[in-house]
Amino acid sequence: MSTRLDVRPPAYSPAADDEAAVARETMRRVNRRLLPLLFALFVCNYVDRTNVAMAALQMNRDLHFSGTAYGLGTGIFFLGYALFEVPSNLMLARMGARRWIARIVISWGVVASAMMLVRTPAQFYAFRFLLGVAEAGFFPGIVYYLSLWYPAAQRGRALSRFVIAAPLAAAFGNPASAALLALDGRLGLRGWEWVFLVEGIPSVVLGVVVLVVLTDRPEQARWLDDAQRAWLAEQLRRDDEGSTAPHATSPLRALMHPVVWSLAVVYLLRLTTGYAYLFWAPTIVRDALGASAAATGLITAGVACLAAGGQLVVGLSSDRTGERWLHAAGCVVVSAMGCLGAALLPSPLLQVAALALVHVGEQSFSVAFWCLPSTLLRGAAAAAGIAAINSFGNLGGFFGPYLTGAIRDATGSARGAFLVLALPALLAAALCMVLRRRLAPAPR
Numbered sequence: 001m002s003t004r005l006d007v008r009p010p011a012y013s014p015a016a017d018d019e020a021a022v023a024r025e026t027m028r029r030v031n032r033r034l035l036p037l038l039f040a041l042f043v044c045n046y047v048d049r050t051n052v053a054m055a056a057l058q059m060n061r062d063l064h065f066s067g068t069a070y071g072l073g074t075g076i077f078f079l080g081y082a083l084f085e086v087p088s089n090l091m092l093a094r095m096g097a098r099r100w101i102a103r104i105v106i107s108w109g110v111v112a113s114a115m116m117l118v119r120t121p122a123q124f125y126a127f128r129f130l131l132g133v134a135e136a137g138f139f140p141g142i143v144y145y146l147s148l149w150y151p152a153a154q155r156g157r158a159l160s161r162f163v164i165a166a167p168l169a170a171a172f173g174n175p176a177s178a179a180l181l182a183l184d185g186r187l188g189l190r191g192w193e194w195v196f197l198v199e200g201i202p203s204v205v206l207g208v209v210v211l212v213v214l215t216d217r218p219e220q221a222r223w224l225d226d227a228q229r230a231w232l233a234e235q236l237r238r239d240d241e242g243s244t245a246p247h248a249t250s251p252l253r254a255l256m257h258p259v260v261w262s263l264a265v266v267y268l269l270r271l272t273t274g275y276a277y278l279f280w281a282p283t284i285v286r287d288a289l290g291a292s293a294a295a296t297g298l299i300t301a302g303v304a305c306l307a308a309g310g311q312l313v314v315g316l317s318s319d320r321t322g323e324r325w326l327h328a329a330g331c332v333v334v335s336a337m338g339c340l341g342a343a344l345l346p347s348p349l350l351q352v353a354a355l356a357l358v359h360v361g362e363q364s365f366s367v368a369f370w371c372l373p374s375t376l377l378r379g380a381a382a383a384a385g386i387a388a389i390n391s392f393g394n395l396g397g398f399f400g401p402y403l404t405g406a407i408r409d410a411t412g413s414a415r416g417a418f419l420v421l422a423l424p425a426l427l428a429a430a431l432c433m434v435l436r437r438r439l440a441p442a443p444r
Helices: 014-050 052-063 067-095 097-117 121-135 138-147 152-163 165-181 191-213 226-242 251-255 258-289 293-321 325-344 348-369 379-393 396-411 415-439
Strands: none
Touching: 014 097, 014 121, 014 138, 014 152, 014 165, 014 191, 014 226, 052 067, 052 121, 052 165, 052 191, 052 258, 052 293, 067 097, 067 121, 067 138, 067 258, 067 379, 067 396, 097 121, 097 138, 097 191, 138 152, 138 379, 152 165, 152 293, 152 348, 165 191, 165 293, 165 348, 251 379, 258 293, 258 325, 258 348, 258 379, 258 396, 258 415, 293 325, 293 348, 325 348, 325 415, 348 415, 396 415
């Protein structure tokens, strides 16, 4: 006598299918509405912040700037940035993203174009400081803004699609700057003046676009229907309830939280190495390979494309595993290896290849790292904490370029500087692992 097993398919759940459809359509609309504009803004942000590295190929010679003067000027940007970062992000939380981000973008575009007026080291320092003041609050403001729109499980991918703009800004911006340098002498302007003048204009235009397109919060999004707004609000509410972040933490208390300052130290160590690369890579590549400005732009653009690929991989992997700390630590170890290679390898070609690792590692780090603050703080406290981390961390942008310029002037080479710059990257990795043991929940 045979026994027949009654195997039935799982029950069909129209409600579950409907919710999945609403979820897909909601996030598709959010992605299409927000990410292209935020991506474009960050491209302009990074171009206007770092185009001085390409402009320096002519500017330093024309204005007789030493390596130390150039390094100090690039780095002083971050003093203005750090001073106004936290107040700016608190204003964003109070006034709303649309108006405050538009203010930031328009003001930095005006100052970026005005950089063409620089003639002396003192003027260079002053304009770079003002550019830092104008930009203050943009990046942490966007990180906070994305936390208002994306459920935690999708935040890493959203952040990766935003921060990928940083390396791609170099991929597009460095060749564009090289082309503008080739306009040297046109209409009585030097090539580096064309770089500053032209590349600041898109920021002003996009600042106006922000006022039209950006929406402060999901409940105000008329481009979502009622079901989509309700679904998104419910997902964010569940994240809030399931978060280990303390409730009712004031912004002032968040600024005194030891975890905030631990993360800020990690970020400072990472940016000390990262900004040394960003502001010195074109000069180092040109000198090592004897490359023209156009070839230098293309080489650094290729490195930037590799970094963008690394960001996408880290964003996808850290979302799938839920493990942010190991990804962040691994990325800065890659940067440290690149620094050691740039300092110790005998071949100029190998040195440039090692420099690529510095950029790939430090850019990929951001994706995993910036998912962490919003899991530890919420609301206005998150806005203040994110700004404090970014503000203090960006002081690394002062130390790294200045240190590189000073060592280059003293020794005639940047190789010694990159040997020193491997240390902060390794310390950042070690601190990530310590914080992981103390703070991270078990991987899901």
